[in-house]
Amino acid sequence: MRKVTINDIAKAAGVSKTAVSFAFNDPSQLAQATASHIREVAEQMGYTPDPVARSMTTKRTNALGLLLPQDIAKVMENPFYTEFMRGVGKVCGQVGRTLMLVPPLWGSTLEAIPHAAVDGFIVLGLEIDRGEVQLMRQRRIPFVIVDSEALDDMPSVNVDDYSGAHAIMTHVLSKGHRHVAVIGIESGKTGFDQYTGTLAARLAGYREALAAHHLSFDHRNVQFVEAPSSWEGGQMAFERIWSRECRPTAIVAMSDILAIGALETAKAQQVSLPEELSIAGFDDLPEARHIRPALTTVRQPTEEKGRIAAELLMASLENHQAVAHYVLPTEVIIRKSVVRPYQDRIEQPKQTLHNQKVKITR
């Protein structure tokens, strides 16, 4: 019992394949009676056009691809991605498209791209200097770049990482911290001096803010450790930081998930937070509000980022012009995890706070 095809229906209904095709795709081309007769026969025989055969001729799959920097399992652990996907999903629903999650295939993003049958890609958080972009161009598959440095001729959405990073580091320093550790997101590259895109922008923000207080990553009071952007990464990073002789009074993490991993590990080790150690993040995940102490961090409009990325992709699917670049704003969110360092408190109990232009929430 083989699958029923358009030929079977054509025969059974006593019409041509063309007519059957029209009955499904453009009934107005047919007499009412013909169309409904065909649909009846199809219904009865359980026929429905084969999606891949259809894609073959129409050159469209009806699927949007989300090109991921990591395995699906890892991605789904990270609230940043799920929030991003909410935005993408919203658009998918509106335009009636399906979302294909495309992780590296056998460890290679480059492999994954040509194997995925999608109309276009949202490229998320990839270091795009390698062959991916070239490959997608050659294959003529539309894409939009998110959280990476895009060339002028490709649509992109980014966030004002520099300002966000600058502002949060400034906030930390203004509290009086002079021993700080930065947890960087591990990139594929050799070291943090090789950062590009988002990571480079955040790092530059931190660096400038430090410089304003005569500090730098070369300074012995400033520590930099790298870790994969995950809860476990935060844990590892904290442990590395805390095992050093000279412990910092504040940790600034490049992502909330890192900050949260570090914070919870610190708590589990009886470090009293935030008195003994201040921690700041980046992203403002939903959990940042719920954790105790509530996390002081930088908000970026993650869901909106997803929404805009999907809209940009749809736009480039529909007409092949008009390349837009979005840079979305960030905002420091002050909660409870960053306070004046303990030492400082005792010595200078009356020192007035610097006046920061930041929004205060609970």
Added chain:
Amino acid sequence: MRKVTINDIAKAAGVSKTAVSFAFNDPSQLAQATASHIREVAEQMGYTPDPVARSMTTKRTNALGLLLPQDIAKVMENPFYTEFMRGVGKVCGQVGRTLMLVPPLWGSTLEAIPHAAVDGFIVLGLEIDRGEVQLMRQRRIPFVIVDSEALDDMPSVNVDDYSGAHAIMTHVLSKGHRHVAVIGIESGKTGFDQYTGTLAARLAGYREALAAHHLSFDHRNVQFVEAPSSWEGGQMAFERIWSRECRPTAIVAMSDILAIGALETAKAQQVSLPEELSIAGFDDLPEARHIRPALTTVRQPTEEKGRIAAELLMASLENHQAVAHYVLPTEVIIRKSVVRPYQDRIEQPKQTLHNQKVKITR
């Protein structure tokens, strides 16, 4: 400048299409020199086999479909789904498949199925008595049913919902509660007496536990309200419950996300938890531990469920026999959100606790 196809490469390399195809899919069929020559030419011209054309002949898309009961945006909001997807994603990574998220198309799951080019579906939380199953069978597309009543001849994975529900309700009642509200998950059906599958099993568990204390859904002390399984659903349900004249001392929600919505709304309205109102959930989402008071709930192995579902689907893709049915265990997790009712406490301060066989965690 059209897309480069296998023909272009064949010509450029001076070989047949067959040879080009082999160079990519089975180089052992070719002389080494031929194969590498072809690959070089392909590389140079930026050729890579078209995935949909390939699917056309191989009858395989390399994508697993996840058939969703709601929009992607809604699904990604619900930690239950993301946890499930972690399990699925793990398997996808191992077998080198892609994951296609397939929400209802224009509101219809039935529409969505034939439009998705996937090798098979994981059908999640659908009321499967409608045409979906029939449709997938006709189209000969493999599937596995999760969280629904499956027929004997289709692979399925479920959880022991009945026991979990029975145990948590028994726990609540054993604390002395006699005024309880149940928040049900809104199904498409008319009322909760129409529940099937997971929902029916949970309801039956609650019902039996109530019966053991001479209570039932007809009893005026037992209230049942339905809401969509989301934070907002929990909020709505709480408001409805709390606006009644006779307020319950405990709420038992059919999912954690409902419980959390209700709990946070109650807190926002200055209801003092858990003294004034006990709340229990179902699922044991990660956030259940973090919320205050920490949520007493039923744990189900959600990620494992996803993993098993994906493995079952892979199995049925690889050989078309062997239908397995999994029923995974549940477990009551006692935290802080269910306590003896206030009233009761004052009147009978010394009453001993019932001895429950349950695991206690923080």
Added chain:
DNA sequence: CTGAAAGCGCTTACAG
């Protein structure tokens, strides 16, 4: 309003 035919870009027996 309807149908015969070409074509989408591959893979895969089959023959040599």
Added chain:
DNA sequence: CTGAAAGCGCTTACAG
């Protein structure tokens, strides 16, 4: 080891 040819199941000018 290599190639000519059929076929996968549709859609879409084109002709009538």
